[in-house]
Structures are given as C-alpha cells and as structure tokens.
Amino acid sequence: MEFSLLCLPVAVWLLVLAGADFAAAQRSPSCKTMCGDIEVPYPFGLEKECAIHSGFHLNCTTADGTTKLLGGNVEVTKVSVQDNKAWFNTYISRQCYSQSIKRMTDWNAWINITGTPFVVSADDNKVTVLGCNSLAYMRSNDYIIGCVSTCGETSPKNGSCSGAGCCRVDIPRGVRYYEGFFNPLYNTSEIWRTNPCNYVGVIANEAFNFSTTYLNSTVFYDTDGAKKPIVMEWAIARNTCEEAKIDKNTPYACVSDHSNCITNDAGYACRCSDGYEGNPYIYDGCTDIDECLDNVKYPCAGICKNTPGSFTCSCPRGKRMIGSVCLKDQKSTWMAPVVGASIGLVVLVVSVACACSIQDRRNLHRIKQKYFRQHGGLLLFQEMKSQQGIPFKIFSEEEVQEATNRFAEQQVIGHGGHGKVYKGVLKGDVEVAVKRCMTIDEQQKKEFGKEMLILSQINHRNIVKLLGCCLEVEVPMLVYEFIPNGTLFHLIHGSHSGHISLDTRVRIAHESAEALDYLHSSASPPIVHGDVKSANILLNGDFTAKVSDFGASILAPSDESQFVTLVQGTCGYLDPEYMQTCQLTDKSDVYSFGVVLLELLTRKKPFNLKGPEHEKSLSMVFLEAMKENKLEDILDGEIKNDENLEFLEEIAELARQCLEMCGVNRPSMKEVAEKLDGLRKVLQHPWAHKDPEELDSLLGESSSVNSGIILSTGNFSITKKVAVGLESGR
Structure with missing residues (x-):
C-alpha cells in the first residue's frame, strides 16, 4: 500500500533560549496588549521590543476580516500568566479511504517547538486515536506511544473513550516534537463505507468529548478547519529556579514583590504569592487580593478586614465569635451555659478530629494492604518463605x-x-x-x-x-x-x-x-x-x-x-x-x-x-x-x-x-x-601485540604454527591479515 504524506509544520521558533536577549521587566505603555479580543500579557509582546525575549514574540494578523494571534505559524487562542500556559490550535493526522485510487491515504501532521519557551503539557493533553480499525502512534524525540481503536465486540458510546471507536493515552513529559502516523498493516480499507477515516493527534482534555458521529462521517475533521486545541506550558528559560537566580548572564524574571519562582516541564517560571494576584514579571505586578469583596471564596459572617496577603474576620461590639458565627453577648447569667456549650463544642471537635485521624490511619493501612495483595504480595511472600536463601x-x-x-x-x-x-x-x-x-x-x-x-x-x-x-x-x-x-x-x-x-x-x-x-x-x-x-x-x-x-x-x-x-x-x-x-x-x-x-x-x-x-x-x-x-x-x-x-x-x-x-x-x-x-x-592473544614483521616470520615457520593461530568464531574466521592489524586498533 502506498501512502500520501502531507507535512504540516505546525510551529518552529528559531531561538536558543540560553542566548536570548532579555528585555526590561517593565514594557513601554505604547506596547499593544490586545489582538482582537485576546489579551497578550507580558512577558509576551506583539512587537519584539515589547516581549521579554524573542521567544515570546507573537504576531497579530488580519486576513479576510478575521484577526488571529499567531506564535510562529500556529494560532494562539489564549495566554495565561497565572498558570504559565498557552492554548493553540494545531492540525491532527488523518487516514481516509480514497475512492479515486481505491486505497487508504495518510495525511501526517507534526509539531516541532524545539528551541522555544514551550513544551506540550503532559497534564492537560492526551494522545487521541479515533476509528473503527485504527492502530496509530505519536512519535516524539525519544518515545513512540499509541493505542488501538476498534468497533468490534463493544459498540462505541458517546462520551466514552475506552477503546471502542476511540482510545486515549498519556504523553510523556517534556515533549517538544511529535508526529502522528498509522500502522499500515493494521489499518485497512475493509470498513471504509461506514467508517471512512481514522484520526490521531494530541488534543486538550478539556476540549475533547467523543461522539459516535466522528466515526461514520468527516465531521470531526471538518470542524474548525481540521484544527484541534492543545495546551502548552511555557517558561522563561530552561533552567531551574536555583540556576536562574544565580545566572549572571540573564536577568531574573520574577521581579515583582510578593512573587515566587516555580519549575515546570519547560523550565522556570513565576507566580504571585498566595493572597496576591497579577503579573509577577513586571515591577509591582502582584497586588493584594481584597478577600472581603468575595464572601463566597472567603466567607466571613462578621466584620471582614483586608490585610496584606490575607484577611481577618471579627464580630461587632456586643457580639462574640462562637465557632464561625457572631452571637449576641449575653449577661453573666447566660455566660456559663454559653461557655459550657463552647467547651463542649471544642471537646466534640477534638474528639471527632482524633477519631478521623485514627480512621485515616486505618484507611491508609487498608489501602496499603489492598495494594500489597493486588500486586501479588502474599504469593510472593509465601514463595520467598518456602524458598529459603533468595536474596530478595x-x-x-x-x-x-x-x-x-x-x-x-x-x-x-x-x-x-x-x-x-x-x-x-x-x-x-x-x-x-x-x-x-x-x-x-x-x-x-x-x-x-x-x-x-x-x-x-x-x-x-x-x-x-x-x-x-x-x-x-x-x-x-x-x-x-x-x-x-x-x-x-x-x-x-x-x-x-x-x-x-x-x-x-x-x-x-x-x-x-x-x-x-x-x-x-x-x-x-x-x-x-x-x-x-x-x-x-x-x-x-x-x-x-x-x-x-x-x-x-x-x-x-x-x-x-x-x-x-x-x-x-x-x-x-x-x-x-x-x-x-x-x-x-x-x-x-x-x-x-x-x-x-x-x-x-x-x-x-x-x-x-x-x-x-x-x-x-x-x-x-x-x-x-x-x-x-x-x-x-x-x-x-x-x-x-x-x-x-x-x-x-x-x-x-x-x-x-x-x-x-x-x-x-x-x-x-x-x-x-x-x-x-x-x-x-x-x-x-599474545600474537596480537607482536611486531608485524616478527609475526610474519612466526606465521611462516611451519604449517602447524599457522593452523594453531587461526581462530574459528562460528560462521567466520580471524586470519593472519586480521591479527597483524590488531595492535594499532586496540
């Protein structure tokens, strides 16, 4: 079977991060921050001088009345500074039956972000295979990972991706290159009338929900122009936080007060500290969160007072905080019952906490015993006991x-x-x-x-x-x-x-x-x-x-x-x-x-x-x-x-x-x-180190000597010519 190959170069930024020029941490107010309705926060920029370095330069283009944000030649749909992630639309590989040539034809899509600040997020994406007779793979720099999707014994169901019409597997961490392709011996054209196409690609978890219509039509490929969402993690540089702080060649990017450095699969990045929000990559970018404005996320039944990085909750005069509720302060005749009830509540809470702690320990022990039995521990222990002397x-x-x-x-x-x-x-x-x-x-x-x-x-x-x-x-x-x-x-x-x-x-x-x-x-x-x-x-x-x-x-x-x-x-x-x-x-x-x-x-x-x-x-x-x-x-x-x-x-x-x-x-x-x-x-052998002329003399003395130094090694023999040349090759 012949194959048609369509290479789709999804993204290539030609950049070596270690040698990139870092811009100032406070970009000019004249820098654009919006591309259509997509915000482009620093360290990214729509002009090179507005980005922290050239790897974070994005392009805003308008064609046919549509404005798009591009990284390289890939559409960017969202950028998050808080999560250090970006969302892209990328192509997927497909294999469809061609009625004109009467055989299956492949279009293989690939992505290469080597040398860029990005890496494919292992937590937010999976390798996804669709089809009724499809064995497909994702090949990255070091791994080949895939799965089989069939429609045989089990019928496909909407929302289910467990092998019937659809299968998904985790991807390794640190992937910066991958290509999707199909096994030509397993994927046949026998079922093309009801299931015309197979697909494989890396797709974001939040954007995929299996539908049986993907199998009997081309709607999956036709939707969104054959592009599917993928989540990328990004980092300022490919070193750790400790290395970034002592690197004298490039400025440290976490410049805002109340910011922390984190290390992800792409390298080091920055985040605002707990109780703060904003942009840690610019001076004074992390600002205090006023928790008192969000009573759902930060509940307070009394008087809420915001503090730097936190908040306090107290009762007005004449009321007392009992548990998490403000109650009216009673006269001394009512104090004893209230204090008694409070003490009783504390004793109850402590008792419940101790009981929960004991129960948690018991649950943990049961879980460990479950795993031990599940992995054949009892059988292994008995065999070791019966076979004394096993150093295991x-x-x-x-x-x-x-x-x-x-x-x-x-x-x-x-x-x-x-x-x-x-x-x-x-x-x-x-x-x-x-x-x-x-x-x-x-x-x-x-x-x-x-x-x-x-x-x-x-x-x-x-x-x-x-x-x-x-x-x-x-x-x-x-x-x-x-x-x-x-x-x-x-x-x-x-x-x-x-x-x-x-x-x-x-x-x-x-x-x-x-x-x-x-x-x-x-x-x-x-x-x-x-x-x-x-x-x-x-x-x-x-x-x-x-x-x-x-x-x-x-x-x-x-x-x-x-x-x-x-x-x-x-x-x-x-x-x-x-x-x-x-x-x-x-x-x-x-x-x-x-x-x-x-x-x-x-x-x-x-x-x-x-x-x-x-x-x-x-x-x-x-x-x-x-x-x-x-x-x-x-x-x-x-x-x-x-x-x-x-x-x-x-x-x-x-x-x-x-x-x-x-x-x-x-x-x-x-x-x-x-x-x-x-x-x-x-x-x-000693003659492997002799002088070539001396060895020639030795080999010529008698046939018995010659026959004694020809060494048979199965299907081939090492002769005089090989032996003479061994000294310099040692």
Missing part, C-alpha cells in the same frame, strides 16, 4: 522514602517517559537505585508478584541485581543495586568522553550479549528485555557492563496469539518487525543490540532528529554503507586504521546480521555472544 526483600514504603530522602529531586539519577530513578541509601550504608514508575496496567498488577519472584532469582555478573520491591503503593517500586559509573550511552556520546579502546568496546559488547543470552536461554521462563539500548547498559568502576531496566521487560509469551495494544519503545532501537506485528520476541532484543554495536563502531547516536530524512536512522545509514561498500566512511576514527579494517568488518557483519528485517534471519543472542567471545580472544 519486600520493602515498606517508609523504608524506601527514608532511603531516598522522601524522593528528593537531588536524588534523581535518571528519568524517562515512564518514571524516575532515585539514588538511595538503606540502613547499613547500602547504596541502591530505586525505580519509581508512573503507571502500570491491570494485567501487570495481577502478574507482578509472580514476575518479581522470577526476576529475583536472576544471578548473572553482567545483569544489575534486583534486590527487592515495594508493594504498598499504587504502582510498585523496584530496588536495584547501585552502579556508580553511569551508562554506556554517556560513555560513548557524553560531551567529555575520552578515548575508548577497541578492546574495551568489544569487551562491553561481549558482556552485554552474554547478559541478554542469559535472559533468553537460562532464565525460567525466558525473559525478553524489550528496551535494549546503550542507556540501559550501566558500567561499574572497571567498566564492566551491567544490563539494567529488565524489571520492565516481559516474560516470553507461551501463547503466540498474545497481542500488545500499547506500542512503546525508544526511537532508533525499535525492531521494525515489532512495529508491524506488535509482538515482542527475543529477536527484537537482537535487533536493538545490533544498534548498540553500531554505536560502539561509529560513536554516532542511533537517531538524529535534525538530520536529513535518509540520515535520521543510524541503522539505515549503516546498511546503506554496507551495501555500497563504504563502511570506512562511518567508522569511528579512534579505532579505525588500515591494519585492523578487516577485524572491524567482521564486527560490522555481525551487526548487519542482527539488523535483518525479518526476525528469523537474525542470529540468536547465544550466537552473537559466542562470536564476540571469539573476537575478544583474538584481541587478548
């Missing part, structure tokens, strides 16, 4: 909170679209890494305890050890051993990365391959990692590889009909066969490992968003270079020379086999590990 612990929530300083931000050592990883210290000064995920589906909750028991028994020198878990919370937390030397990704691509020898690269690759082979072949049942990438390969003090993050993996399914409806992964590493079939297998790990081999060979990132279309994917660039016999052009110059080129070609050939489009044609991880083991032995 069930931690309490208090233990994990104490270890991580109650999940303080300064303890964060890693994060992604599904959660964060914190460094913690248990009693006895044992350093650990605590993985705290955001969500988990119902099926995973039921299987969690059983899978933890299996994962706890994994014992391999090149796999990060799972020490335990916490089950008293809604989403279980995992506790791993702490690995101090960072990730392979940072070693290869970090800004301060030094020379990495060929021997070190081959050793890391071999150790990682052995770990994955262990998961595939020796674990019972076998485990598919599902997210093999250089960022999930940790390095200890002597750069020994430790494969991590397999706690989010899946057990190899016993039923081949199992189907994954939520597709997730990391761009550049994702198995193309998995993208088509939605079935994760051990050969998916082999493909991803092949990409890691390419990173070690080329020192290039697996996905280059800013590159030309044919150069975005490292695997595609590599396969094209192999096809055209231009491998030397992409190899890392630190390990490439004329003498070891054939050795590098052997590794490249192994990577090519791992990147086969069809999974059955890829080698197993066991075969990959054996081949890499053979290559390591070549590098470690």
Whole structure:
C-alpha cells in the first residue's frame, strides 16, 4: 500500500533560549496588549521590543476580516500568566479511504517547538486515536506511544473513550516534537463505507468529548478547519529556579514583590504569592487580593478586614465569635451555659478530629494492604518463605522514602517517559537505585508478584541485581543495586568522553550479549528485555557492563496469539518487525543490540532528529554503507586504521546480521555472544601485540604454527591479515 504524506509544520521558533536577549521587566505603555479580543500579557509582546525575549514574540494578523494571534505559524487562542500556559490550535493526522485510487491515504501532521519557551503539557493533553480499525502512534524525540481503536465486540458510546471507536493515552513529559502516523498493516480499507477515516493527534482534555458521529462521517475533521486545541506550558528559560537566580548572564524574571519562582516541564517560571494576584514579571505586578469583596471564596459572617496577603474576620461590639458565627453577648447569667456549650463544642471537635485521624490511619493501612495483595504480595511472600536463601526483600514504603530522602529531586539519577530513578541509601550504608514508575496496567498488577519472584532469582555478573520491591503503593517500586559509573550511552556520546579502546568496546559488547543470552536461554521462563539500548547498559568502576531496566521487560509469551495494544519503545532501537506485528520476541532484543554495536563502531547516536530524512536512522545509514561498500566512511576514527579494517568488518557483519528485517534471519543472542567471545580472544592473544614483521616470520615457520593461530568464531574466521592489524586498533 502506498501512502500520501502531507507535512504540516505546525510551529518552529528559531531561538536558543540560553542566548536570548532579555528585555526590561517593565514594557513601554505604547506596547499593544490586545489582538482582537485576546489579551497578550507580558512577558509576551506583539512587537519584539515589547516581549521579554524573542521567544515570546507573537504576531497579530488580519486576513479576510478575521484577526488571529499567531506564535510562529500556529494560532494562539489564549495566554495565561497565572498558570504559565498557552492554548493553540494545531492540525491532527488523518487516514481516509480514497475512492479515486481505491486505497487508504495518510495525511501526517507534526509539531516541532524545539528551541522555544514551550513544551506540550503532559497534564492537560492526551494522545487521541479515533476509528473503527485504527492502530496509530505519536512519535516524539525519544518515545513512540499509541493505542488501538476498534468497533468490534463493544459498540462505541458517546462520551466514552475506552477503546471502542476511540482510545486515549498519556504523553510523556517534556515533549517538544511529535508526529502522528498509522500502522499500515493494521489499518485497512475493509470498513471504509461506514467508517471512512481514522484520526490521531494530541488534543486538550478539556476540549475533547467523543461522539459516535466522528466515526461514520468527516465531521470531526471538518470542524474548525481540521484544527484541534492543545495546551502548552511555557517558561522563561530552561533552567531551574536555583540556576536562574544565580545566572549572571540573564536577568531574573520574577521581579515583582510578593512573587515566587516555580519549575515546570519547560523550565522556570513565576507566580504571585498566595493572597496576591497579577503579573509577577513586571515591577509591582502582584497586588493584594481584597478577600472581603468575595464572601463566597472567603466567607466571613462578621466584620471582614483586608490585610496584606490575607484577611481577618471579627464580630461587632456586643457580639462574640462562637465557632464561625457572631452571637449576641449575653449577661453573666447566660455566660456559663454559653461557655459550657463552647467547651463542649471544642471537646466534640477534638474528639471527632482524633477519631478521623485514627480512621485515616486505618484507611491508609487498608489501602496499603489492598495494594500489597493486588500486586501479588502474599504469593510472593509465601514463595520467598518456602524458598529459603533468595536474596530478595519486600520493602515498606517508609523504608524506601527514608532511603531516598522522601524522593528528593537531588536524588534523581535518571528519568524517562515512564518514571524516575532515585539514588538511595538503606540502613547499613547500602547504596541502591530505586525505580519509581508512573503507571502500570491491570494485567501487570495481577502478574507482578509472580514476575518479581522470577526476576529475583536472576544471578548473572553482567545483569544489575534486583534486590527487592515495594508493594504498598499504587504502582510498585523496584530496588536495584547501585552502579556508580553511569551508562554506556554517556560513555560513548557524553560531551567529555575520552578515548575508548577497541578492546574495551568489544569487551562491553561481549558482556552485554552474554547478559541478554542469559535472559533468553537460562532464565525460567525466558525473559525478553524489550528496551535494549546503550542507556540501559550501566558500567561499574572497571567498566564492566551491567544490563539494567529488565524489571520492565516481559516474560516470553507461551501463547503466540498474545497481542500488545500499547506500542512503546525508544526511537532508533525499535525492531521494525515489532512495529508491524506488535509482538515482542527475543529477536527484537537482537535487533536493538545490533544498534548498540553500531554505536560502539561509529560513536554516532542511533537517531538524529535534525538530520536529513535518509540520515535520521543510524541503522539505515549503516546498511546503506554496507551495501555500497563504504563502511570506512562511518567508522569511528579512534579505532579505525588500515591494519585492523578487516577485524572491524567482521564486527560490522555481525551487526548487519542482527539488523535483518525479518526476525528469523537474525542470529540468536547465544550466537552473537559466542562470536564476540571469539573476537575478544583474538584481541587478548599474545600474537596480537607482536611486531608485524616478527609475526610474519612466526606465521611462516611451519604449517602447524599457522593452523594453531587461526581462530574459528562460528560462521567466520580471524586470519593472519586480521591479527597483524590488531595492535594499532586496540
């Protein structure tokens, strides 16, 4: 099936925030503040000199008698200083049946706000898919997230978006680029007569309410000119409040008295303090709220008196405040009953408060017990008790909170679209890494305890050890051993990365391959990692590889009909066969490992968003270079020379086999590990360090010597020519 692609460049501001020129915090009275009926408050401006910096410059245009506010080339419908948010109208992707060409045709919309003050709000939007036979995705910088919408067993209902005709999923935090597209193998033209189109896009929660008319007509796309609302968060700059306050290169933006700095997903922004309202970005912009003018929000049954940032409520002379009501002050004969009643009321309130506190503690305990049972804690505890000697612990929530300083931000050592990883210290000064995920589906909750028991028994020198878990919370937390030397990704691509020898690269690759082979072949049942990438390969003090993050993996399914409806992964590493079939297998790990081999060979990132279309994917660039016999052009110059080129070609050939489009044609991880083991032995052999002339002499002395130094590595052999070139490539 062919596809028609319509690229809709929703927004691109060419701006580097760190180097932007900041304007004065008090803009000129001559600056316009309205575009039609939309207010444009500072730090935004309709002229460049009226905005705090060029990233906040908006345009007010009038065409065909209609006035619109534009950011870049996207319509802005509302700007809020109080919430640090802005509302835009953006295009959505659609897939419709074309009767003229008799097939489905795609129009893919995308947005790129990289380099702008904005970021897509993860709290106010969701990825939304509409259709009766639609598997669609949103691809951002690092993630691919989507869902399946069908009209089979369950009939679609107005207002319901749970998979029948409509499905919605959360988006990761920090998204500044995304593109919507459809799975061509799943989305067919079989139902086009009743359901002509499928849709996918990021849509604001407050603006979407599903209607069944969206399925049997084009009304959803035709409304509002095919544009749908989306909410963006914005910030002054991409640093934290602490960094902004000490930054000497750019002025601090929270200039008003009674203002506070906040950090959101876009960076740092400002807000008026409690009891104040207005604009914190201009001098004296935050003014006191007169609470006495709003008796609904700030109730007072007596005399209300406004104070800076607050208010007081008192009774007039002759009356006394009893509870929250002013009552007439009685004579002394009535004082005793009144005082007695007041004391009784206080005792009653205290008693009720204590009872509520006790009840809250009991409720909290019941909730923790519910989560513990829901995640299979009882089964896990019984199995641990019956199988003495398993080095696995069930931690309490208090233990994990104490270890991580109650999940303080300064303890964060890693994060992604599904959660964060914190460094913690248990009693006895044992350093650990605590993985705290955001969500988990119902099926995973039921299987969690059983899978933890299996994962706890994994014992391999090149796999990060799972020490335990916490089950008293809604989403279980995992506790791993702490690995101090960072990730392979940072070693290869970090800004301060030094020379990495060929021997070190081959050793890391071999150790990682052995770990994955262990998961595939020796674990019972076998485990598919599902997210093999250089960022999930940790390095200890002597750069020994430790494969991590397999706690989010899946057990190899016993039923081949199992189907994954939520597709997730990391761009550049994702198995193309998995993208088509939605079935994760051990050969998916082999493909991803092949990409890691390419990173070690080329020192290039697996996905280059800013590159030309044919150069975005490292695997595609590599396969094209192999096809055209231009491998030397992409190899890392630190390990490439004329003498070891054939050795590098052997590794490249192994990577090519791992990147086969069809999974059955890829080698197993066991075969990959054996081949890499053979290559390591070549590098470690004494004759690999001899002078080339001396080695030639040695090789020529006798046929028995020659046959003794040719090392077989499975499907290929390392010969004299390769061995002579190893010294400089080490």
